[in-house]
Amino acid sequence: MISLQPWGQASLLILGWCLLTLWCFRASLRQFWHNRRAAHPDLPEILVAYASEGGTAAALAGDLAQQLEQGGEAVALLSLNQLSPQQLAVSRRLLIIASTYGDGEAPANGQQFLRRLQHSQQQGQHVVQDVRYAILALGDDDYPQFCAFGLQLHKQLQQAGAQPMFDPLCVNRQERQTLQLWQQQLAAQGFTLTDAVADVHTATEALTLEQRRWLNPGSPGAALYELHLSKPHHSHWQAGDIARLWLAGRYRDYSIASLPEENHLRLLVREQHHDNGEPGLGSGWLCQQWQPGSTSRFSVRSNPAFHAPPTAVPLILIGNGTGLAGLRAHLKQRSLQNSQASCWLLFGERSPEHDRIWQQELDHWYQSGVLTELDRCYSRASGAAELPALCGRSHRGYVQHALQGEQKRLLQWLKQGAAIYICGSRDGMASDIDQLLQQWLGKRATERLQQQGRYRKDVY
Numbered sequence: 001m002i003s004l005q006p007w008g009q010a011s012l013l014i015l016g017w018c019l020l021t022l023w024c025f026r027a028s029l030r031q032f033w034h035n036r037r038a039a040h041p042d043l044p045e046i047l048v049a050y051a052s053e054g055g056t057a058a059a060l061a062g063d064l065a066q067q068l069e070q071g072g073e074a075v076a077l078l079s080l081n082q083l084s085p086q087q088l089a090v091s092r093r094l095l096i097i098a099s100t101y102g103d104g105e106a107p108a109n110g111q112q113f114l115r116r117l118q119h120s121q122q123q124g125q126h127v128v129q130d131v132r133y134a135i136l137a138l139g140d141d142d143y144p145q146f147c148a149f150g151l152q153l154h155k156q157l158q159q160a161g162a163q164p165m166f167d168p169l170c171v172n173r174q175e176r177q178t179l180q181l182w183q184q185q186l187a188a189q190g191f192t193l194t195d196a197v198a199d200v201h202t203a204t205e206a207l208t209l210e211q212r213r214w215l216n217p218g219s220p221g222a223a224l225y226e227l228h229l230s231k232p233h234h235s236h237w238q239a240g241d242i243a244r245l246w247l248a249g250r251y252r253d254y255s256i257a258s259l260p261e262e263n264h265l266r267l268l269v270r271e272q273h274h275d276n277g278e279p280g281l282g283s284g285w286l287c288q289q290w291q292p293g294s295t296s297r298f299s300v301r302s303n304p305a306f307h308a309p310p311t312a313v314p315l316i317l318i319g320n321g322t323g324l325a326g327l328r329a330h331l332k333q334r335s336l337q338n339s340q341a342s343c344w345l346l347f348g349e350r351s352p353e354h355d356r357i358w359q360q361e362l363d364h365w366y367q368s369g370v371l372t373e374l375d376r377c378y379s380r381a382s383g384a385a386e387l388p389a390l391c392g393r394s395h396r397g398y399v400q401h402a403l404q405g406e407q408k409r410l411l412q413w414l415k416q417g418a419a420i421y422i423c424g425s426r427d428g429m430a431s432d433i434d435q436l437l438q439q440w441l442g443k444r445a446t447e448r449l450q451q452q453g454r455y456r457k458d459v460y
């Protein structure tokens with residue numbers, strides 16, 4: 001017979017008692033887990049969540065979810081805003097792909113998550129304590145707050161007690177290396193991935209420069225050019241989408257000003273110079289070096305964050321400088337749809353004498369009713385000179401200053417369900433307009449507009 005030491009006998013007794021307790025409460029335990037999952041029947045073990053404005057993070061997340069599913073895992077794919085901390089408590093593994101916008105901020109479909117997480121912590125609910133997570137942060141190191149939102153997610157999840165599987169990976173301008181590393185790190189964590197890293201560099205196409213026109217000779221601002229490129233054969237696009245120029249292994253994004261129905265792809269490009277006087281890589285090429293008749297490589301990128309609202313929704317388009325490109329595409333779309341909804345364009349340029357960009361077309365749209373309201377603002381209009389008598393209203397100063405005088409009108413339009421689309425300078429124009437809206441509507445209501453897709457930006 002085997003003789004046991006007293007401590008061995010005690011351990012056996014404790015183990016036996018534990019097993020007996022579990023057996024006695026087996027029905028209740030089963031019910032507990034059943035209830036937990038029944039509250040979230042659709043939530044499997046792995047959550048793939050994204051925060052994305054332009055669609056890259058969303059596309060990468062979609063691809064990852066698909067790969068995991070093909071590898072036999074049960075996966076849910078959703079935006080960060082759709083994910084509540086309570087859902088997290090049910091699914092134990094969270095993979096996040098999040099881009100950064102504004103000045104180190106969250107994309108609109110990720111803004112609520114951190115607030116909810118903080119709130120549940122304040123309520124004493126430690127819902128993410130058992131969660132293991134990994135973060136792929138997308139960004140661009142041209143911005144001072146590189147990948148800030150992804151890093152903030154990491155910090156707050158960690159503070160809330162969730163466990164990182166590995167340090168967040170920051171992807172600069174979608175470079176391949178880090179995307180591959182992400183794939184490898186996930187595989188090392190035991191995730192079954194079927195494929196190599198998704199190719200976010202959509203296929204490029206050689207487009208011919210058909211014509212280039214200098215639009216603002218004599219302007220106090222830098223030269224502005226309109227370029228007509230041959231229509232891409234392999235890609236379709238809509239108002240809000242982006243043309244990506246590939247040069248020397250890097251890319252530059254430009255809002256597309258035309259629609260496929262116009263049979264060319266139109267850009268509006270400002271010639272940029274560095275402090276040492278050298279031309280910018282992209283604008284120097286597009287405005288000076290690229291010869292009509294020759295080709296350059298482009299891809300067309302869908303930009304759902306700036307796609308049009310339904311045709312019946314009144315539309316307020318606000319922008320400055322080259323931002324008029326993105327707004328023109330929306331106006332053209334409205335004119336082709338014969339939309340009966342009201343549309344208001346408010347945009348800013350420099351000189352009333354030299355910066356009359358697409359004046360005839362805008363006047364025509366105003367006269368034919370495509371545009372209900374038209375405000376043109378000139379930041380360099382000299383105090384003494386008369387403003388030109390054009391269709392609509394003309395103002396001295398910046399767009400944001402003109403908008404200040406239009407509070408009543410803007411609020412009225414919003415009451416009627418209008419959507420606001422902003423295209424152009426992020427600093428100054430877009431940030432001031434954001435402040436105005438927050439002042440007039442409150443921070444929460446402004447965010448709500450954004451979440452409803454009624455306040456969209458394509459700013460740079």
Ligand SMILES: Cc1cc2nc3c(=O)[nH]c(=O)nc-3n(C[C@H](O)[C@H](O)[C@H](O)COP(=O)(O)O)c2cc1C
Nearest residue numbers: 052053054055056057099100104139140143146147
């Ligand atoms: C208007 C704008 C603001 C941006 N702000 C930042 C930023 O502050 N920090 C950063 O690292 N990247 C910034 N980016 C770069 C984006 O995060 C990056 O391009 C990302 O790949 C976009 O992913 P998405 O298509 O999923 O939105 C910004 C991009 C745009 C267009």
